Amino acid sequence: MQxxxxxxxxxxxxxxxxxxxxxxxxxxxxxxxxxxxxIDDALSGHPDPSATAIDAVLQSLGSPExxxxxxxxxxxxxxxxxxxxxxxxxxxxxGGGFLAGVGWFVGLVLxxxxxxxxTREKLIGTFLVPGGLAASLVAGGFAAAVSGPGRTVxxxxxxxxxxxxxxxxxxxxxxxxxxxGPLFSTFWLIRHARRTP
Amino acid sequence: MRHMExxxxxxxxRRGTLEFCVLAALRDGERYAGDLxxxxxxxxxxxxxxxxxxxxxxxxRRDGMVDSTWRESKAGPPRRYYQLTSRGELAVRSFADQWKxxxxxxxxxxxxxx
Numbered sequence: 001m002q003x004x005x006x007x008x009x010x011x012x013x014x015x016x017x018x019x020x021x022x023x024x025x026x027x028x029x030x031x032x033x034x035x036x037x038x039i040d041d042a043l044s045g046h047p048d049p050s051a052t053a054i055d056a057v058l059q060s061l062g063s064p065e066x067x068x069x070x071x072x073x074x075x076x077x078x079x080x081x082x083x084x085x086x087x088x089x090x091x092x093x094x095g096g097g098f099l100a101g102v103g104w105f106v107g108l109v110l111x112x113x114x115x116x117x118x119t120r121e122k123l124i125g126t127f128l129v130p131g132g133l134a135a136s137l138v139a140g141g142f143a144a145a146v147s148g149p150g151r152t153v154x155x156x157x158x159x160x161x162x163x164x165x166x167x168x169x170x171x172x173x174x175x176x177x178x179x180x181g182p183l184f185s186t187f188w189l190i191r192h193a194r195r196t197p
Numbered sequence: 198m199r200h201m202e203x204x205x206x207x208x209x210x211r212r213g214t215l216e217f218c219v220l221a222a223l224r225d226g227e228r229y230a231g232d233l234x235x236x237x238x239x240x241x242x243x244x245x246x247x248x249x250x251x252x253x254x255x256x257x258r259r260d261g262m263v264d265s266t267w268r269e270s271k272a273g274p275p276r277r278y279y280q281l282t283s284r285g286e287l288a289v290r291s292f293a294d295q296w297k298x299x300x301x302x303x304x305x306x307x308x309x310x311x
Contacts, residue, residue: 041231066249
């Protein structure tokens with residue numbers, strides 16, 4: 001009969017653990033341990049408790065679902081958070097251009113179908129910068145590359161080669177602007193997103 | 198408010214009051230959780246499922262309303278005993294005052310004296 005005690009109780013406690021899975025681990029453990037101690041104490045008077053006796057103790061405790069509901073009711077209210085789909089939208093608008101260009105468009109759709117932003121915010125997210133970081137880096141790099149006249153360098157024996165201006169040097173300020181746009185836009189969207197509690 | 202079954206009504210009413218009843222039950226000194234819960238639930242009104250009080254006790258502990266100590270027990274496994282803190286004492290006193298007011302007001306309305 002000792003086996004029966006353990007099986008019945010273990011099943012109940014296992015059920016309880018599963019019912020409490022949405023709780024943080026420390027709280028879950030605490031409650032399960034308290035219930036386990038309660039059962040142990042309640043059954044300690046009987047050297048060989050019958051299935052009925054065990055059942056009575058478990059019944060008086062209530063169902064794991066009821067206990068889980070009580071535990072959830074004791075949790076502090078959740079702080080409003082940025083919805084996952086909105087976080088994804090912001091991420092894709094920033095870096096989705098690197099995903100074969102398609103990612104940015106997915107982000108765009110998520111942006112416009114979301115109710116976390118007003119139209120003004122959505123316009124900023126769209127036009128600063130279209131294509132996100134990928135597009136602005138390409139545009140910045142392109143602008144740096146084609147700007148400025150090339151130099152012709154001739155060596156002593158008459159071999160002349162045309163060289164383009166130092167891309168990096170010329171491109172650095174452009175790069176900063178290129179990166180600043182999408183980053184600002186990202187920051188702006190996160191700052192102004194309506195959060196769900 | 199849509200129609201509620203008696204049990205639902207009771208659940209609704211316990212919210213906000215049960216925790217103070219738990220604290221009040223500790224006014225006379227520390228008690229073993231199991232005994233405290235059994236007493237509160239004796240008439241089946243304040244507590245029906247004993248297990249549901251444990252999360253509340255944990256939260257009261259976290260909020261500094263009660264302290265708990267594990268004590269060895271001759272008759273069996275170690276037991277957790279709960280004591281009221283001064284913060285908890287204040288909370289019960291405040292509740293007792295408000296409850297008197299509240300109960301009086303509700304009774305008057307139900308008796309038609311308002």
